[in-house]
Amino acid sequence: MNIFNKIKKAKLVGRGGACFSVAVKWEMVKKAAVDKKYVVCNSAEGEPGVKKDGYILEHFPERVVDGMKIAIDFLGAEKAYIYINKDYYKKYGKKLISLIGGAPIELFVKPIDSGYIGGEESSILNAIEGKKVEPRLRPPFPTTNGLFGCPTLVNNVETFHNVSLVASDEYENRRFYTISGDCLHDGVYSFPDSWTIQKILKETRNYPNFPFFVQIGGDASGEVLAVSQLKSQVSGAGSIAVYSIIKHKPTDLIKKWLDFFINESCGQCVPCREGVYRLVEITRSADPDWQLFGDLLDNLSETAFCGLGCAVPVPLKSYIKNVLAKMPENSINLPNGSKKIICECFKSA
Amino acid sequence: MKKIKIKINNQEIECSADKNIYKVAKENGIFIPGLCGHPDFPAKANCRICVVEIKGRKDLTTSCSTKAEDGMEIITDSERVKKARNLNIELIFAEHIEKCPTCVWRVNCALLNFADRYKIEITRFPDRKGSRKIYKFGNSVEIDGTQCIDCRNCIDACSLLQKINYLELKGKGHDQEVVPVKSHRLGGAGKKIDCIYCGQCAVHCPVGSAQEQTHWEMVENALNNKNKIVVAQFAPSIRVSIGEEFNIPYGKTVTGQVISGLRKLGFKHVFDVNFAADITTMVEAQELLERLLSEKNPKSEIRNPKSEMPMFTSCCPAWVKYVEFYHPELIPNLTTSRSPQIHLGGIIKTFWAEKMNINPKNIVVVSVMPCTAKKFESSRKEMKIKGVWPVDYVITTREFAWMLKKNNIDFAKLKSGKPDNPLGEYSGAAAIYGGSGGVMESALRTAQFLACGKSKSKLCEVRLDFKDVRGMAGIKETIVNVAGKNVRVAVVNGIGNIDPILRHLDKYDYIEVMACPGGCIGGGGQPIPTTPETRKKRIEALYRIDKNKKIRKAHENKCAAEALGWLKKQGKLECQVLHTKYKKRS
Numbered sequence: 056m057n058i059f060n061k062i063k064k065a066k067l068v069g070r071g072g073a074c075f076s077v078a079v080k081w082e083m084v085k086k087a088a089v090d091k092k093y094v095v096c097n098s099a100e101g102e103p104g105v106k107k108d109g110y111i112l113e114h115f116p117e118r119v120v121d122g123m124k125i126a127i128d129f130l131g132a133e134k135a136y137i138y139i140n141k142d143y144y145k146k147y148g149k150k151l152i153s154l155i156g157g158a159p160i161e162l163f164v165k166p167i168d169s170g171y172i173g174g175e176e177s178s179i180l181n182a183i184e185g186k187k188v189e190p191r192l193r194p195p196f197p198t199t200n201g202l203f204g205c206p207t208l209v210n211n212v213e214t215f216h217n218v219s220l221v222a223s224d225e226y227e228n229r230r231f232y233t234i235s236g237d238c239l240h241d242g243v244y245s246f247p248d249s250w251t252i253q254k255i256l257k258e259t260r261n262y263p264n265f266p267f268f269v270q271i272g273g274d275a276s277g278e279v280l281a282v283s284q285l286k287s288q289v290s291g292a293g294s295i296a297v298y299s300i301i302k303h304k305p306t307d308l309i310k311k312w313l314d315f316f317i318n319e320s321c322g323q324c325v326p327c328r329e330g331v332y333r334l335v336e337i338t339r340s341a342d343p344d345w346q347l348f349g350d351l352l353d354n355l356s357e358t359a360f361c362g363l364g365c366a367v368p369v370p371l372k373s374y375i376k377n378v379l380a381k382m383p384e385n386s387i388n389l390p391n392g393s394k395k396i397i398c399e400c401f402k403s404a
Numbered sequence: 405m406k407k408i409k410i411k412i413n414n415q416e417i418e419c420s421a422d423k424n425i426y427k428v429a430k431e432n433g434i435f436i437p438g439l440c441g442h443p444d445f446p447a448k449a450n451c452r453i454c455v456v457e458i459k460g461r462k463d464l465t466t467s468c469s470t471k472a473e474d475g476m477e478i479i480t481d482s483e484r485v486k487k488a489r490n491l492n493i494e495l496i497f498a499e500h501i502e503k504c505p506t507c508v509w510r511v512n513c514a515l516l517n518f519a520d521r522y523k524i525e526i527t528r529f530p531d532r533k534g535s536r537k538i539y540k541f542g543n544s545v546e547i548d549g550t551q552c553i554d555c556r557n558c559i560d561a562c563s564l565l566q567k568i569n570y571l572e573l574k575g576k577g578h579d580q581e582v583v584p585v586k587s588h589r590l591g592g593a594g595k596k597i598d599c600i601y602c603g604q605c606a607v608h609c610p611v612g613s614a615q616e617q618t619h620w621e622m623v624e625n626a627l628n629n630k631n632k633i634v635v636a637q638f639a640p641s642i643r644v645s646i647g648e649e650f651n652i653p654y655g656k657t658v659t660g661q662v663i664s665g666l667r668k669l670g671f672k673h674v675f676d677v678n679f680a681a682d683i684t685t686m687v688e689a690q691e692l693l694e695r696l697l698s699e700k701n702p703k704s705e706i707r708n709p710k711s712e713m714p715m716f717t718s719c720c721p722a723w724v725k726y727v728e729f730y731h732p733e734l735i736p737n738l739t740t741s742r743s744p745q746i747h748l749g750g751i752i753k754t755f756w757a758e759k760m761n762i763n764p765k766n767i768v769v770v771s772v773m774p775c776t777a778k779k780f781e782s783s784r785k786e787m788k789i790k791g792v793w794p795v796d797y798v799i800t801t802r803e804f805a806w807m808l809k810k811n812n813i814d815f816a817k818l819k820s821g822k823p824d825n826p827l828g829e830y831s832g833a834a835a836i837y838g839g840s841g842g843v844m845e846s847a848l849r850t851a852q853f854l855a856c857g858k859s860k861s862k863l864c865e866v867r868l869d870f871k872d873v874r875g876m877a878g879i880k881e882t883i884v885n886v887a888g889k890n891v892r893v894a895v896v897n898g899i900g901n902i903d904p905i906l907r908h909l910d911k912y913d914y915i916e917v918m919a920c921p922g923g924c925i926g927g928g929g930q931p932i933p934t935t936p937e938t939r940k941k942r943i944e945a946l947y948r949i950d951k952n953k954k955i956r957k958a959h960e961n962k963c964a965a966e967a968l969g970w971l972k973k974q975g976k977l978e979c980q981v982l983h984t985k986y987k988k989r990s
Contacts, residue, residue, distance in 0.1 A: 170576075187573065192449050192469055322580040324450045328554065329495035332578040333529055350491060357464050357488045358452040 058125055058222055059085075065221045070213035070230065071097055071176075072272060072292040073362070077214060083198035084130055087206035094126045094135035095183070095202065095209045098143055099165050099174030103315070104274030105292045107231035108212035110243035112139075112147040115216055120154040122215030125222050126208055127159065135160040136202075138179045141167065171275070171319035175363055176209045178321075189321035190361035213293075232289060234261055235274070236297035252295055253285035266300040268378045275315050276366035279374040281381065304388045305379050309338055312370050324360035331355075331367060345393070349400040375401045408474035413481065425467035425478055426454050436480055437489065437518055439496065439610045440555035441468040443935045444565055444921075451555055452492045453518075456480045464488055486522075493518050498529035500611055501550040508620070508806035509612030512649070512932065532578070539584055543617055543783055544601035544776040545928070547571075549581055551613035558582055558605035558614045565608075565921065567900040570599045582614075596990055598729045602722040602899065602919040603776030603800075603928015616776045616929055619797040620807050626768045626797070627670040633762060636671040637748050638662055638772040640678050641838025641924040642801055644945035645774065648931045648938065649805035650815040655941035657949060660820025662772075665804075667821055668813050671770070676823045678830030680748035681837040681846070684719060685958035686968060687741040687982050688843075689850035691715065692914055696889055712736040714892075714912040717843050719743040721781035722919035722928075724986060726899060731906065732988035740983040744837065745771045745778060746787055748827065749794030750981035754974070755967050756827060764792050771798045774838070774927035777919070786987075789980045800929025829963040832950030839943040840897035840923035841873035841880060844916040848873075848884055848893070849957045855887035868956060874947070876922060876940065879905060881912075889913075897921060 056064070059081060067077035084092060096119065100108040111119060123135050137151060137160060144164050151162060165173050169188040172178050177191035180202050191197075201207020210218075213231055220226035230248040235241045238261035246255055252269060256262040270277040272291020280287070289295060298308075313335050322328040330351045337343045337351075352368035359365045379387070380398045387394055405420035412425075412434050419428045424447065429436050440451040447469040455464040459477035464485065467478075479485065497515060504510045519526045536549030547558065559582060562571040574583045585597050605614040626634050643659040652658060659676075666674045691710075698711040718724050718738040727734050742750070749771070753764040771778060775798075781787070782795035799807070808815050822828065833849050836842035852866045865885045872882035873893065878901035881894045893914045896902050898921035905915060920926045922939035925946065931938075950956060958964065971978040 189576075192447065317577060320577040322554065322575075322577040325452045325492045325495050325554075328578050328580070329492075329499065329529075332532065333495065333498075336529075350487070354488055354491045357484070358455055358466075358492060360450065360452070 058129055058218075061221045061224075062218065065217075065226050065228075067214065067217055067221060067226075069211060070217065070293065071211035072102070072276075074290070077210065077218070080198060080210070081126070081129065081208065083196075084206045084208045087199045089206050090131075091203075091205045092130050092132040093202040093205055093207040094123055094130065094132045095179060095207060096123055096135070096137045096212060096215055097174065097176065097179060097209055098137055098139040098212045099179065100140060100143070100212075101171045101174035102273035102275060102292055102294075104233060104235050104270070104277070104296045105294045106233045106235075107243050107293060109143055109146075110231060110233075111212050111216050112143055112151070116147060116150050117154055118216040118219040119212055120151065120158070120160065121222070122210075122218035123160055124158055125218055126210070126215070130206075130208060132208070133159065136163045136183055137161070138163050138165060138183065140165045171315075172321040172361075172363060175361060177361075179209060180207065189323050190363070192360075230289075230293055233292075233294040234259055234297070235294070236269075237263065237267065237299040237302060238297045249288065251286050252280070252289055255289065255295065256285070256297070261297065263297060263299070268298050268300060268374075270294075270296040270298065270370060275312065275319075276363065276369055278369050279377055281377045284377065300378070300382070300386075305374075305382075306338070306388055308374060309371060313338060316367050320364070324358075324364060326351075326354050326358045327360065327364035327367065343393075345397045345400045372401060408472060410472050410474070410476040410478065412478045419472055421472070421474070423472055425456060425465075425470050425472050425476075428472050429467065429478075429480065434480060435521075436467050437493070437514075437521075438468055439514060439553065440557065442557055442560070442608055442933070443937070444608065445557065445560040448556060448560075451496065451553070453489050453496070455485055455488050455492075457482050457485055490522055490524050493522065494524060494526075494528045496553050497526040498531055499533055499553045500613070501531050501534060502526065503548075503551065506618075506621075507612055508618060508802050509615070509932075511806070511809045513612070514610055536581065540617060541570075541584065541599040542601050542780045544779045545599065545603050545606055545614065546617050547582055547584075547605065547614045549613070551611055552582055553611050553613070554580060554582075555610060556582070557608040557610065561604040561608040565898065565900050566600075566602060566604050566919070567903070568597070568600060568602075570597050571605065596729075598725075598989075600722040600725045600729070600899065600919060601777035601780045601928075604920060605928075606776060607926075607928050607930055607932060607934050610932075616800045616803065617779065618803055619770075619779065619799050620803045623770050623797050623799055623807070626770070631766065632768045633673070633766055634671055634768045634770060635673045635675065635752055636666040636770050636772060637675040637677050637680075637745065637752070637795075638666065638804075639745065639774055639838065639924060640681055640835055640842075641774045641927065641930075641942065641946070642772055642804070644838070644942045644949075645925060645930050645938075646801050646805055646815075649802075649809075652816055654938055655945040657945050658815075660822070661815055661818040663821035663823055664818040665808050665813055665815055666772070668818070669807055669811060673824045674821070675748060675752065675827040676830055677744045677748055677771070678834035678837070679823075679827045679961070679964060680744040680751065681834035682831050682958035682961040682964040683747045683751070683968065683982070684741055684744045684837075685833055685843075685846040685850050686964065687747075688717070688739050689847045689854055689958070691739050691741060692847060692851050693854055693887060696887060696891065696913065714909060714915050715739055717847075717916045718984075718986075719837070719843055720777070720918050720920075720924075721775070722777040723899065723917040725777065725780065725989070726902070726919065728986055728989045732990070735986045735988065738986055740985070742787070742982060742984045743781060744834075745773065745798075746781065746794050746984070747982065749782075750789050751827065751967050751971075753789065753792055753794060754977060754981055755970050768796045769794065771795050772801065772804045773798050774801050774924045774930045775920075776800060776928040778929075784984075786985050789977070794981075801927075801931055802929060805931065826963040826966065829961055831958050831961050832953035832956035833958045834961070835949040835953065836946050838924040839874075839946045840918050840921075841870075841875070841895045841916065842923060842946065843918075844873045844893060844895050844914070845870045846958055847914070848886070850959050851886050852884075853957060853959055873916070876936070876943075897923065
């Protein structure tokens with residue numbers, strides 16, 4: 056069986072967080088009727104709370120390089136880049152270069168200050184081309200109009216690692232999980248991808264004995280789930296962050312997420328540049344307009360330019376709906392009556 | 405292109421498959437708001453107010469960046485669309501500090517229009533850019549950071565269109581700001597960068613943040629000063645563009661209304677710059693012949709400016725600034741002829757002043773120009789004649805329209821007026837000065853004639869139409885016989901197209917350069933929007949004027965000849981009025 060059919064059969068999905076079918080993506084690049092093609096391995100790992108790509112680069116770099124070589128070979132790509140953050144470059148750069156050998160793969164260090172958005176697929180292409188690091192308008196998609204206008208395959212570190220396993224028939228439907236937060240045994244683990252959050256926390260002896268909630272798939276853009284919702288699988292970039300309810304006050308959490316987004320917004324589109332600015336303004340106000348707060352979040356998922364902008368409401372809305380709404384009024388450090396108003400405003404969330 | 409059928413708001417529409425939804429809607433009278441888009445640039449889709457719902461698609465879609473597809477069903481005004489659109493408009497309002505009382509853009513303001521159309525408050529969010537800077541570029545253009553909505557059209561105009569790259573984004577997120585690149589900083593290719601004052605940023609700005617440095621307030625003061633004789637002169641291209649500001653169809657010529665409008669505003673005398681365009685043509689054609697016929701001594705170390713080839717036109721002040729800053733080695737190649745507005749200003753303050761027995765120091769000359777760089781040109785010290793500025797103030801087409809609107813002058817209903825004589829007559833060759841290729845064509849008509857006068861040969865070619873130099877192509881080239889020589893000419897339509905010409909200067913004898921696409925009709929001071937379509941309509945109107953003129957050659961303008969004859973007898977003054985100098989700037 057050729058590699059493409061193997062990938063298809065293994066039902067590989069992208070491990071950058073979007074879980075897009077690897078076979079479909081490869082096929083789109085393969086089919087693009089242009090001779091010059093590129094492969095890019097996204098090793099930016101800019102999402103807070105996700106460390107599995109670094110773990111893979113430390114322990115299985117040969118798999119990653121092998122996966123890339125397979126992609127280059129399959130697509131007839133002219134050149135490939137490992138787009139890598141500076142920290143990982145310092146730690147694993149030498150090893151990667153020695154593994155690459157004579158293959159047409161180049162390490163490209165993620166520009167300093169390019170931040171969170173610097174890890175977004177099309178921002179990476181801009182970075183390599185020396186342009187302003189921010190997402191591109193889609194369509195056209197990178198699969199047909201990527202690096203220097205050529206069809207480009209952008210996959211994540213873990214995805215290439217899995218491709219290599221599939222090629223040597225060693226893939227066992229496992230994925231890497233980063234566990235962090237209020238737990239004793241944080242770190243990166245490998246388990247079957249069918250495991251539930253609950254099972255993973257228990258298996259790693261991280262299941263708390265205090266009131267808690269979790270954030271899944273990234274500490275910035277990930278979804279917040281309550282204890283009653285842990286029977287699902289882990290989504291996104293495969294992270295589980297444990298939060299103690301007592302330790303993390305609602306205002307602090309909302310502030311934490313919004314501070315992150317206001318600093319990391321590239322500023323290209325109105326709903327993100329202006330919207331997040333106003334969200335922060337509302338939280339600082341003596342008399343917050345929660346209705347407007349909700350409208351601005353809705354507006355981000357409705358009209359933001361890129362996936363990261365659309366993800367801004369995810370932690371906030373899910374936290375309010377799944378956690379805040381179920382907390383007793385007296386345990387919330389918000390003015391009396393705020394909870395009721397917030398819950399009213401987020402009924403539809 | 406393949407025809408497809410789509411539905412917008414249940415209305416069935418047939419359109420070609422290469423168009424985006426925004427454009428199809430517009431062409432079918434369905435309004436979708438938009439701020440960041442411009443037909444000159446690829447879609448950026450950053451203002452997010454043109455969102456629509458497409459049946460079968462989960463997310464809202466920006467109509468400016470989405471092609472219409474066969475069978476698509478689009479809704480532009482659902483509750484969902486309205487909610488998102490209005491909120492984004494409200495967020496944009498708060499980026500823009502309203503300066504309506506003195507804003508020339510007020511009557512046309514898209515933001516006020518949206519507020520009115522959708523009944524939304526422009527003050528839902530507190531303004532957040534109050535402490536932003538105003539960046540001034542020379543005395544011509546400015547970018548007011550307190551009004552910028554971050555759409556980036558100015559950057560596209562400066563980079564993609566003009567390839568000057570003077571503007572850049574500093575910072576990110578809500579802190580981002582359009583700024584000039586650090587003063588004379590080294591650019592990518594190791595070259596320094598400076599603004600050429602073309603004003604393409606201004607004519608592409610949807611909210612008047614990038615705009616001309618206005619002179620209309622000073623003009624109003626002058627008009628109110630009883631001791632001054634305030635004279636207006638208007639450029640060739642104004643008459644085919646200003647009508648757009650008053651809902652007069654594109655490409656309609658309104659020369660008579662321009663004159664009446666100026667008189668209504670209080671200008672005592674109104675002159676047509678077309679008159680001076682004929683003067684410029686005469687001076688420039690003469691110089692072209694001198695250069696063509698002068699033998700260059702290859703051994704001579706001293707460069708004789710009167711024999712440097714190719715010769716460049718110099719009536720576009722943005723192009724002159726470009727040469728002075730980026731290619732000072734080409735200064736000897738610029739014709740020494742002054743531009744039409746400076747010619748006319750000089751003639752008004754000498755020839756006409758004497759005729760009218762007025763002290764030139766009491767005359768205030770106001771130019772109405774399609775251009776922001778003309779403000780820079782009029783303030784160049786070397787333009788002064790015996791200590792007097794030929795032109796005192798320059799207002800753009802937009803400023804002129806604003807003054808009319810401000811004074812409630814119903815432009816469309818004005819009776820046709822006539823310019824003051826003797827500075828009102830003009831040829832068809834002058835009329836086409838306002839479009840790319842026009843100066844070249846005018847000069848060739850006259851150069852051929854002048855050459856015949858000098859040539860001993862009886863075989864003498866004189867043409868009227870030079871169609872090879874017309875049109876909207878970026879570079880136009882042809883070979884024309886003048887004085888028995890094959891003169892290789894080129895026309896650069898927009899400074900963004902200059903590079904290939906500069907690389908092969910030895911292939912040409914005479915080159916016209918206009919910094920703005922389409923020439924002056926696409927100038928930085930022209931009505932907004934200025935698009936490929938409006939440029940085309942304006943330029944067509946100019947050629948219609950030319951075609952219908954009895955006199956179509958500059959040298960047949962008797963009044964111009966009279967003024968030149970008078971100047972000839974004035975000794976040194978002749979040179980001061982007709983010629984100028986340039987200087988290296990860096």
